[in-house]
Amino acid sequence: MSEFVRADGAPVEQGRAQGEFARAAIRADLARRARETPWLARRALARRAAASFGRALATQLPWQRERIEGLAQAARVSERALLLAEAQTRVQGAAFADGSRLAAAFALAPELESLVVARRSAPDAGGFASAELALVPLAGCVCGVNEAGIGAVVVRDGAPDEPSLRFFAQELLFRARDLAAGIDHLRRRAAYAGGTGALVAADAGGAVVRLELAHGALAVVQSPPLPRSAAAPDVLLDLAARRLTWRGAAGAAAPVRLEATAR
Numbered sequence: 346m347s348e349f350v351r352a353d354g355a356p357v358e359q360g361r362a363q364g365e366f367a368r369a370a371i372r373a374d375l376a377r378r379a380r381e382t383p384w385l386a387r388r389a390l391a392r393r394a395a396a397s398f399g400r401a402l403a404t405q406l407p408w409q410r411e412r413i414e415g416l417a418q419a420a421r422v423s424e425r426a427l428l429l430a431e432a433q434t435r436v437q438g439a440a441f442a443d444g445s446r447l448a449a450a451f452a453l454a455p456e457l458e459s460l461v462v463a464r465r466s467a468p469d470a471g472g473f474a475s476a477e478l479a480l481v482p483l484a485g486c487v488c489g490v491n492e493a494g495i496g497a498v499v500v501r502d503g504a505p506d507e508p509s510l511r512f513f514a515q516e517l518l519f520r521a522r523d524l525a526a527g528i529d530h531l532r533r534r535a536a537y538a539g540g541t542g543a544l545v546a547a548d549a550g551g552a553v554v555r556l557e558l559a560h561g562a563l564a565v566v567q568s569p570p571l572p573r574s575a576a577a578p579d580v581l582l583d584l585a586a587r588r589l590t591w592r593g594a595a596g597a598a599a600p601v602r603l604e605a606t607a608r
Contacts, residue, residue, distance in 0.1 A: 477489030
């Protein structure tokens with residue numbers, strides 16, 4: 346997909362926009378997952394996802410849960426199937442920092458490569474607009490930059506019974522005016538919701554941190570030793586310009602560029 350999703354409004358409306366944009370791809374991906382997992386096992390896994398991190402999302406990150414609701418409505422699929430896809434999908438990446446720019450590369454299974462999309466989220470109230478890289482069946486993002494110049498990259502994501510760190514990356518972009526306030530917010534949410542893995546976050550002034558989560562406990566590594574560049578990064582986040590540049594899907598004629606401040 347070389348186009349981008351424009352997700353404006355309340356969380357449910359943002360999910361609907363994504364679901365309408367990629368209905369066929371979402372339905373095809375869920376059908377593939379269903380073929381690969383026996384029905385009884387799939388039903389048990391779906392129940393487990395709903396009872397574990399699905400409940401945590403509903404109580405601690407309700408706007409993310411509402412986004413999934415909107416996705417399900419527009420794509421005409423079940424919320425339980427989307428929650429199971431969230432549990433089954435864990436993306437690993439690498440981050441590169443150079444002043445006010447973050448670059449990222451992700452290790453994606455072949456079946457996920459065609460599901461990557463650039464997305465611009467513009468909440469109706471109470472949050473910051475952002476430009477992100479996401480997977481179309483899923484609500485969170487793997488990286489992005491918001492209109493305050495805060496960037497986030499998921500570099501390690503684990504514990505399928507806990508919320509994916511894609512939700513926390515999205516949460517940081519949605520809530521953070523500065524790194525310190527964003528980290529404090531994530532620490533409070535994760536303490537109740539759980540979450541295991543690592544995020545790299547940065548601001549337009551060049552400050553970079555690595556956030557390590559272990560079952561909801563958050564530790565901050567200041568100025569982590571990150572490489573300055575990658576040979577061929579998937580995405581570049583210019584935090585000073587509030588801009589995301591994605592190389593695009595295989596065969597794309599040109600990169601996709603999104604401004605986090607555009608409405």
